[in-house]
Amino acid sequence: MLCNLWVASALCAVALSAPTIPYSSAAAERPTEMKVLSEYFNMLGSKVQAGNQMAEAPVCDLSNAVLPTASPTALPKPSEGLVLKHVAIGRGTQNYSCSTGNATAPPAAVGAIATLYNASCVASTYPDLLNLLPSVALQFNLSSVSQTSLTPSNLAISGHHLFTNTTTPFFTLNTDAMQLGVAPCAKNNSVSAPTSAVKGQYDQGFGAVAWLKLTARSGATGNLEEVYRVNTAGGNPPATCAGMPATFEVQYAAEYWFYESA
Ligand SMILES: *[C@@H]1O[C@H](CO)[C@@H](O)[C@H](O)[C@H]1NC(C)=O
Ligand SMILES: *[C@@H]1O[C@H](CO)[C@@H](O)[C@H](O)[C@H]1NC(C)=O
Ligand SMILES: *[C@@H]1O[C@H](CO)[C@@H](O)[C@H](O)[C@H]1NC(C)=O
Numbered sequence: 001m002l003c004n005l006w007v008a009s010a011l012c013a014v015a016l017s018a019p020t021i022p023y024s025s026a027a028a029e030r031p032t033e034m035k036v037l038s039e040y041f042n043m044l045g046s047k048v049q050a051g052n053q054m055a056e057a058p059v060c061d062l063s064n065a066v067l068p069t070a071s072p073t074a075l076p077k078p079s080e081g082l083v084l085k086h087v088a089i090g091r092g093t094q095n096y097s098c099s100t101g102n103a104t105a106p107p108a109a110v111g112a113i114a115t116l117y118n119a120s121c122v123a124s125t126y127p128d129l130l131n132l133l134p135s136v137a138l139q140f141n142l143s144s145v146s147q148t149s150l151t152p153s154n155l156a157i158s159g160h161h162l163f164t165n166t167t168t169p170f171f172t173l174n175t176d177a178m179q180l181g182v183a184p185c186a187k188n189n190s191v192s193a194p195t196s197a198v199k200g201q202y203d204q205g206f207g208a209v210a211w212l213k214l215t216a217r218s219g220a221t222g223n224l225e226e227v228y229r230v231n232t233a234g235g236n237p238p239a240t241c242a243g244m245p246a247t248f249e250v251q252y253a254a255e256y257w258f259y260e261s262a
């Protein structure tokens with residue numbers, strides 16, 4: 001089988017090595033998970049097939065990649081003059097607090113922690129595959145997500161996401177492999193995820209977190225200016241704190257799109 005670099009990074013490892021997919025036989029009782037995974041592997045199969053027939057690997061040209069548009073309400077476009085620098089799949093948890101003990105109050109968002117996986121090449125070559133990745137990634141438990149790449153796509157880690165305080169989402173895209181910069185951000189805009197979004201692991205969640213536009217605060221490097229969180233899967237808390245512990249985590253995945261000044 002022909003495995004060019006671009007295929008190898010995202011697709012080939014899966015196609016070649018008959019991966020040990022870390023889901024149990026009980027998965028058959030989880031129709032959403034099975035649907036998501038089978039869609040993904042069917043698409044993967046056809047991509048690898050197409051890859052075999054290509055004489056030349058496509059160039060991973062990010063100028064071909066198109067930021068997904070939220071429906072029914074769109075986020076504002078990236079600011080004039082910015083160019084796409086990186087696309088990552090984020091996989092981690094959204095953290096919430098119910099520490100006030102008020103059972104009718106909604107949980108308060110207190111941050112998130114996620115690993116970022118390099119999906120730039122997939123974004124520029126196979127946007128349909130990219131857009132399935134968050135919902136696929138969500139079905140894999142964090143403990144089963146490898147330290148160096150995202151099961152089952154084999155995408156390499158390109159950075160990390162955390163919060164430095166409750167209103168400052170922070171991204172670092174500096175790894176041994178690539179130094180793309182860091183970006184402390186502030187929320188600029190938020191729209192609800194489409195109702196078709198995957199609600200949570202095994203379809204048992206409370207919905208997908210909002211799509212966001214973030215703008216960099218001072219301290220950003222690598223010319224990073226704006227970050228979008230789109231195609232979210234999972235991450236929402238229950239509507240109220242009833243029965244919830246003082247702090248808790250909700251599994252989520254999303255695409256992150258990073259824009260820099262030219
Ligand atoms: C993921 O973790 C949950 C909670 O520990 C467990 O119930 C579930 O079986 C795990 N799923 C997989 C696919 O390992
Ligand atoms: C990793 O990210 C960089 C920067 O966005 C990009 O140039 C490169 O093509 C990416 N690699 C893969 C395999 O996606
Ligand atoms: C969120 O969850 C992560 C993972 O358990 C934890 O390390 C982190 O401290 C939590 N953050 C907050 C703000 O609760």
Ligand SMILES: *[C@@H]1O[C@H](CO)[C@@H](O)[C@H](O)[C@H]1NC(C)=O
Pocket residue numbers: 102103104105106
């Ligand atoms: C509990 O939360 C609800 C909903 O946010 C609010 O209306 C109510 O005033 C809160 N009660 C107390 C005691 O803070």
Ligand SMILES: *[C@@H]1O[C@H](CO)[C@@H](O)[C@H](O)[C@H]1NC(C)=O
Pocket residue numbers: 164165166167168184217
């Ligand atoms: C959070 O951090 C940002 C950036 O350092 C700062 O501007 C903001 O005032 C901080 N907010 C709180 C509530 O501490």
Ligand SMILES: *[C@@H]1O[C@H](CO)[C@@H](O)[C@H](O)[C@H]1NC(C)=O
Pocket residue numbers: 079187188189215
């Ligand atoms: C969002 O960004 C636009 C363009 O940079 C700016 O004009 C607007 O004030 C920002 N809004 C918020 C809520 O930060």
